[in-house]
Amino acid sequence: MQFIISRYNPQIDKIPYDQTFELDNTQISTDSMLLDALHLLREQDPSLAYRSSCQEGVCGSDGMNVNGRNRLSCITPLSDLPQKIVIKPMPGLPIIKDLIIDMxxxxxxxxxxxxxxxxxxxxxxxxxxxxxxxxxxxxxxxxxxxxxxxxxxxxxxxxxxxxxxxxxxxxxxxxxxxxxxxxxxxxxxxxxxxxxxxxxxxxxxxxxxxxxxxxxxxxxxxxxxxxxxxxx
Ligand code: SF4
Ligand code: SF4
Ligand code: FES
Structure with missing residues (x-):
């Protein structure tokens, strides 16, 4: 699967840019959620920033825009998504870093x-x-x-x-x-x-x-x- 993720570090970057990540299908199980994939991607690049806590759709911390729609990554099955996944911070509020917005x-x-x-x-x-x-x-x-x-x-x-x-x-x-x-x-x-x-x-x-x-x-x-x- 391919993940195109919006990156932005206000201390370094003038504007957000896209970074492409790949995951082998063997790294993903049939019940994997998008948040599981993000955890794996952060092993590839520890600077990737996003919020999460409960991982059960309860705390509301991991909202992000996925292929144009706002979702909670922890309850979004990868099996519902296409092979190419574009992830951006939720729109309309300032970006603190990568997928983390100022609420x-x-x-x-x-x-x-x-x-x-x-x-x-x-x-x-x-x-x-x-x-x-x-x-x-x-x-x-x-x-x-x-x-x-x-x-x-x-x-x-x-x-x-x-x-x-x-x-x-x-x-x-x-x-x-x-x-x-x-x-x-x-x-x-x-x-x-x-x-x-x-x-x-x-x-x-x-x-x-x-x-x-x-x-x-x-x-x-x-x-x-x-x-x-x-x-x-
Ligand atoms: S989308 Fe809006 S109404 Fe629904 S749980 Fe989140 S904040 Fe509440
Ligand atoms: S204007 Fe905003 S609050 Fe009203 S229906 Fe549309 S999205 Fe919902
Ligand atoms: S991590 Fe709590 S709602 Fe997703």
Whole structure:
């Protein structure tokens, strides 16, 4: 298999360049993931930089752009990929080194939607109960692992990363707006009601296509718009 990987060391390089690696098919088993291949490639060139941790699709650290699509390398089977694999850092955020991007703005946007329950009375001694039906409404919203695959696929985020929160943050906003225990949903909606915020989403659905957890941020944003029309 051939791997064409974008390399960039800001201390040496003016711009990113491509480096070609090869792996013999005997080095790969039928259940190998792309991350396994990267580990082998790093044995060839220890300077190759990428993030990974859990290797199970849980921590969200190893997002990268593979043949034009954002993916988590640890749950991308090599058997699903062609013999020639082009790997780049996820687009739309600054590159720190090779496949590692600076996620600071992504986390700031997430922080900006207050991704925590605001309930009353604030009683830390007891659970905040909700019915099984209300709990079920959160399915599809709470499972986000903050990998950034969706937000860095979003053209609206590419053009206005400091203004448009992006699909991951808006999925989190949706999760708390629809939570029956949260008392701030009107203020949450007002904060999103702006041409540079939620209405910047054009529902092209890049985000939903990119999500490795099968979540649907585009639909959540559409629902937020519908709730906004009814409630504010
Ligand atoms: S549907 Fe909205 S949030 Fe998702 S990629 Fe398109 S513009 Fe971005
Ligand atoms: S919604 Fe999906 S793609 Fe976006 S950050 Fe969460 S898990 Fe990753
Ligand atoms: S290494 Fe944790 S999600 Fe891939």
């Amino acid at each position: 600071e703005l992504f986390y700031q946007q997430y922080q900006g939607v207050d991704p925590f329950l605001q309930s009353e009375p604030l009683d830390l001694q007891h659970e905040h109960l909700q019915s099984p039906e209300d709990r079920a409404k959160l399915d599809g919203s709470y499972e986000c692992i903050l990998c950034g695959c969706c937000t860095t696929s979003c053209p609206s985020f590419w053009w206005n990363p400091d203004q448009f929160a992006g699909p991951a943050a808006l999925l989190a906003a949706h999760r708390f707006v629809i939570d029956s225990r949260d008392i701030q949903h009107v203020d949450r909606l007002k904060n999103l009601d702006s041409p540079t915020q939620i209405f910047r989403c054009r529902h092209i659905q890049n985000c939903t296509d990119a999500c490795p957890k099968g979540l649907n941020p585009s639909r959540a944003i559409q629902e937020l718009k519908s709730i906004m029309v009814k409630e504010i």
